[in-house]
Amino acid sequence: MKPPAFDYASPSTIAEAVALLGSRDGNAKVLAGGQSLMPMLAFRLAAPELLVDLKQLKGLDRIDIGADGVRLGAKVRWRDIEADQRLATAHPLLCEAIKHVAHYQIRNRGTVGGSLAHADPSAEMPGVAITCDAELTIVGGSGMRVAKAADFFLGALETSLKPDEILTEVRLPAWPAARRWGFLEFARRKGDFAMAGIALHYDLDNDGRIVDAHVGAIGVADRPLRLPAVECVLDGGVLDEALIAAASTALRQSIDPPTDIHAPGAYRASLAATLLARALAKSAA
Numbered sequence: 001m002k003p004p005a006f007d008y009a010s011p012s013t014i015a016e017a018v019a020l021l022g023s024r025d026g027n028a029k030v031l032a033g034g035q036s037l038m039p040m041l042a043f044r045l046a047a048p049e050l051l052v053d054l055k056q057l058k059g060l061d062r063i064d065i066g067a068d069g070v071r072l073g074a075k076v077r078w079r080d081i082e083a084d085q086r087l088a089t090a091h092p093l094l095c096e097a098i099k100h101v102a103h104y105q106i107r108n109r110g111t112v113g114g115s116l117a118h119a120d121p122s123a124e125m126p127g128v129a130i131t132c133d134a135e136l137t138i139v140g141g142s143g144m145r146v147a148k149a150a151d152f153f154l155g156a157l158e159t160s161l162k163p164d165e166i167l168t169e170v171r172l173p174a175w176p177a178a179r180r181w182g183f184l185e186f187a188r189r190k191g192d193f194a195m196a197g198i199a200l201h202y203d204l205d206n207d208g209r210i211v212d213a214h215v216g217a218i219g220v221a222d223r224p225l226r227l228p229a230v231e232c233v234l235d236g237g238v239l240d241e242a243l244i245a246a247a248s249t250a251l252r253q254s255i256d257p258p259t260d261i262h263a264p265g266a267y268r269a270s271l272a273a274t275l276l277a278r279a280l281a282k283s284a285a
Helices: 014-022 037-042 078-083 092-098 104-109 112-118 124-131 228-234 241-254 265-284
Strands: 007-009 028-031 050-053 063-066 069-073 135-140 143-148 153-155 166-172 180-186 196-204 210-218
Touching (some): 014 028, 014 050, 069 112, 078 092, 078 104, 092 180, 112 166, 124 210, 180 265, 196 265
Antiparallel strands (some): 135 166
């Protein structure tokens, strides 16, 4: 199908972009990489009056690494993350997750901000944001605000963004060098959206016990999930087969995936538990 008719604007400042979004009473959309929005337009799942293209906005394609963590501008592309060798140590979980994003052509244009704002419950970046306690910088008609990832995703393709707001940056907290982590997902074909996925990280105390466990899941609900019940099982434990089995059981009891044309809910739950067990075993190595 062809997209519906729409007006187009390419502002040169964030203030101008915000004003354009606010001028259409919620009938305007932001265009970044377009890898999520354009298919929705083609299938008439979205029909905005106006597209506000961010291509001329400066400073939104930066990757900054400092003592407070990693800052990714909203226009940072997946290929930019792949090409930045600093991230291999600054945030290896992010790098591993991005390897699973679609195909080369998509990673060449798709953006961090576009993925977060689109809020597909099976997408990798929202899962990383939830798991890692990311903070999102948002600019709108009322000024700038910072939202926690846990409060940003409201449902499938639904976020806390207001009609005149633009996501400009995401910050991932600093990553200790000794941190353990894992990321695994399963899709029918390489590059497809995940039927289920697990992201996790934790630290170890002086006795080799797990502290500050973070576990997130994608593809098993209408939004990316943090799994506090699983984290409680892991915290204070020594990673072995018994602890992994207990964590997998806690995961099964924590989620209730929907059944759809791709898989029954029970299958997704079982798959997520298997991925958790494998990701934990991988993290130990």
